[in-house]
Amino acid sequence: MLLNFDRLGAWKWILLGITGLTTAFLILPIIFIAALSFGSSQWLIFPPPSWTLKWYAAFFADPRWLEAAWTSLRIAAIVTVLSVLIGLVASFGLVRGRFIGKEALRALFLTPMILPVVVLAVALYAFFLRVGLNGTFTGFVIAHLVVALPFSILSITNALEGFDKSIEDAAVLCGASPLEAKLRITLPSISHGLFSAAVFSFLTSWDEVVLAIFMASPTLQTLPVKIWATLRQDLTPAIAAASTLLIIVTIALMLLTALVRKGLKS
Amino acid sequence: MTLLTEPDNRTAAPRARSVRSRNFALTVPALVLLVVFFILPVVSLLLRSVMEPEPGLDNYRALLGSTTYLKIFLNTFSVSALVTIVTLAIGFPVAWALAIMPSRWASIVFAVLLLSMWTNLLTRTYAWMVLLQRTGVINKTLMGLGLISEPLPLVNNLVGVTIGMTYIMLPFIILPLYGVIRKIDPAILQAAALCGATRRQALTRILIPLAAPGMVSGALMVFVMSLGYFVTPALLGGTANMMLAELIAQFVQSLVNWGMGGAAALVLLIVTLTLYAVQLRLFGTARMEGR
Structure with a gap:
């Protein structure tokens, strides 16, 4: 009765009403920001008095915005590669290995996910100040790698646990070297896990704010840090333009994920 | 051989x-x-x-002995509790509807949930700063409708933080709760109906108790994540309702007081890990993400 949509009676409309309102609540602010980025009003009046591309022109004309975006992209790309590689190797150890303290190690690898980021940010900031990594590109990559790695390990161990190792053993029996069997049989079979590891690692680094605020220096900052610093001064529509570009990246990644999932299934 | x-x-x-x-x-x-x-x-x-500055528990004495800091602890807990209650109250009916509505509609809602979760945190917070400001759309609309004559203060206070945090936390409660409700056998509720239970009885005596583990687990997750949140409270909240993560950042960045910063971090860490242990104990697994 309560779990049958057609037999809910009047409750059906209440549930649908709440769901509709919640969906609108979740989507409208995103549409709103995208719309405002094309609005001419400096004061973000809505609906805008007229439409313009000047905030995008300002974004692309300002080397600081572009540089921040470029820095973000480079950091996220390197973090993605390292996180998938280290995560892949560690996952093989966690899934295939038989050593004491394996479960404890697995739990340890996931702790950066549950620890409040601000604690890690402050701790790493103190450490980086001492060793001279603060405000450096390497520092950013390390900080983001620490928070991205758990997602990578989680995705890849899941995929690896679902893979039947006897297929790899069969390849070895048929004359493949163990490495060849891993590269040509196992890796393609867990590619969905590797792909989600890459997407999550990229997004974790690309969107990361808190660590970046502490790591940033006047000469090196990521896009979220630039948005944060601008936000603290005023709510200029330039942020709406930058935000809309970020939303487009997000949607592109979502579509890519959906496409890859579909491709892997067929 | x-x-x-x-x-x-x-x-x-x-x-x-x-x-x-x-x-x-x-x-x-x-x-x-x-x-x-x-x-x-x-x-x-x-x-x-x-x-630092010298060996001993002075930092903890200062932290726990001052009403200013105790107010911040209290505020952190009450904001997190409020956000948890609001997300649960909205999230339960949405998860329930998602579990039973035609899949075409459900896939639209899922797409929106994912888009919202994947959109940059600062973008989402910025959207609410613009929407809620004095001259923002919400105040303009309410004044246009004649419901209020003066703009309501919606940002830099508890209202702003609660709206912004609820917005961010909703997917984290809807998605796991959807999974739990999806697993409940509809035949159990049919049996209840056959035995003469009214809709209200079936809801309060069967559906809610069966969904309770998912509700508690989702609520714990949202509560723990809220406790350590930094960005949204810093931008949408006011100085009067500062939260713990902001206090830690302030000790370190503005006051360069590492001793106090470390002490406040330890308090946040102990609370977080304790609640995480409770979650593991009760439900076996836990997946969280804090920003």
């Missing part, structure tokens, strides 16, 4: 052992990264809370 196979048999055993140790070796890069750049920095930050 025997001469040839024997050495092979002998090397087989040590080889198996070396494979095991090699498998452990595979986890070493990740382990080194986490020990050097995660465990050691966090431990040394916590040590500074009892070492």
Whole structure:
């Protein structure tokens, strides 16, 4: 009765009403920001008095915005590669290995996910100040790698646990070297896990704010840090333009994920 | 023949052992990264809370003995509790509807949930700063409708933080709760109907108790994540309702007081890990993400 949509009676409309309102609540602010980025009003009046591309022109004309975006992209790309590689190797150890303290190690690898980021940010900031990594590109990559790695390990161990190792053993029996069997049989079979590891690692680094605020220096900052610093001064529509570009990246990644999932299934 | 196979048999055993140790070796890069750049920095930050400015528990005495800081602790807990209650109240009916509505509609709602979750945190917070400001759309609309004559103060206060945090946390409660409700056998509710239960009875005596583990687990997750949140409270909240994460950042960045910063971090860490342990104890698994 309560779990049958057609037999809910009047409750059906209440549930649908709440769901509709919640969906609108979740989507409208995103549409709103995208719309405002094309609005001419400096004061973000809505609906805008007229439409313009000047905030995008300002974004692309300002080397600081572009540089921040470029820095973000480079950091996220390197973090993605390292996180998938280290995560892949560690996952093989966690899934295939038989050593004491394996479960404890697995739990340890996931702790950066549950620890409040601000604690890690402050701790790493103190450490980086001492060793001279603060405000450096390497520092950013390390900080983001620490928070991205758990997602990578989680995705890849899941995929690896679902893979039947006897297929790899069969390849070895048929004359493949163990490495060849891993590269040509196992890796393609867990590619969905590797792909989600890459997407999550990229997004974790690309969107990361808190660590970046502490790591940033006047000469090196990521896009979220630039948005944060601008936000603290005023709510200029330039942020709406930058935000809309970020939303487009997000949607592109979502579509890519959906496409890859579909491709892997067929 | 025997001469040839024997050495092979002998090397087989040590080889198996070396494979095991090699498998452990595979986890070493990740382990080194986490020990050097995660465990050691966090431990040394916590040590500074009892070492600086001089050895002892003075920092904790100052932190727990002052009404200013106690107010911040209290505020952190009450904002997190409020956000948890609101997300649960909205999230339960939405998860319920998602579990039973036609899949075409459900997939639209899922797409929106994912888009909202994946959109940059600052973008979402910025959207609410613009929407809620004095001259923002919400105040303009309410004044246009004649419901209010003066703009309502919606940002830099509890209202702003609650709206912004609820917005961010909703997917984290809807998605797991959807999974739990989806697993409930509809036949149980049919049986209740056949036995004469009214809709209200079926809801309060069957559906809610069966969904309760998912509700508690989702609520714990949202509560823990809210406790350590930094960005949204810093931008949408006011100075009067500062939260713990902001206090930690302020100790370190503005006051350069590492001792107090470490002490406040330890308090947040203990609360978070305790609640996480409760979650693990009750439900076996936990997946969280804090920003």
